[in-house]
Amino acid sequence: MSGPIWIPPGTHIDHAATLLVEAARASADGEAWATFNGIDIRACGSSDSAEIVRQWRAESDRQDEAYRQSPEGRAAAARSAAEVEELQERHDALVHELASIHPADHVALLDWLCRLQPCSDRVGVRVDSDTIVKVLEQAGYRANANVGPAYRPDDRENVFRYLVGQALDGLKNGPAIHPILLKFAAEWRERFEAPLPRSLGRWG
Structure with missing residues (x-):
């Protein structure tokens, strides 16, 4: 042979x-x-x-x-279970925190989505996508906003809404918020971050 x-x-x-x-x-x-x-x-x-x-x-x-x-397999399973538990707790705290973030605070909202990303992307974590999507959509954000010809790379809010729209698409249509959001969000902060005037009101 x-x-x-x-x-x-x-x-x-x-x-x-x-x-x-x-x-x-x-x-x-x-x-x-x-x-x-x-x-x-x-x-x-x-x-x-x-x-x-x-x-x-x-x-x-x-x-x-x-x-x-095997001992190695059992140890890996224990580590995985602990990681899922930690990410679930983080997710639950983030969902509770969302109500306190002003809908026009671009920096805070994008930071929140970046912190949610690893929770959404871990098998075993129960993601409350319905609540998150409802809150964001009630604030005027839409999945897949500003894609294609509507995307304006030099416009701070346009790019921000594009990033939120990509995160929303991951939450609505799955499987998760893509980890590339972390890279794009860092680039957005470096280029555009500046204090925003806060209007009255919160979510909803």
Whole structure:
């Protein structure tokens, strides 16, 4: 048997199994093998690609379960649970804090969204998207505001509403507020930050 065949990065296991069977049929000895996500898969000319996939999934599941039951896996699970708990507490505090932020305070609102981002982007955290979206929309913000031709990069409020709109889209349509918000918000603050006059009133 010759060396392993090359499986292009990003290939799905179903397609990888098909490639493997085709390589086996084309090889001189009628056999082929490859490594897919750290697991060796093998085929001969008469192999069924579906059976190769089944065997790979079974071995992948076996390795995953072995890791979960290992000391390292149990420690990782404990760390993950603690992280989710901490982010949930942070999220809950942020939702409570939102009512105290003036809707016209661009700096404070953008900072709040940046602090919410990691909470929204963590599996296991229950994000109260409905409440957050309702509060922001009642204040006049809209998902995907100022995209395309409406975007004016030299206009402070235009860019701000674009950033809020991107965060709103992540909350409304999922899966989360994109972490690129942190970079764009930092650039916005560096370029535009200045005190804003505060009108009377709060959210709603």
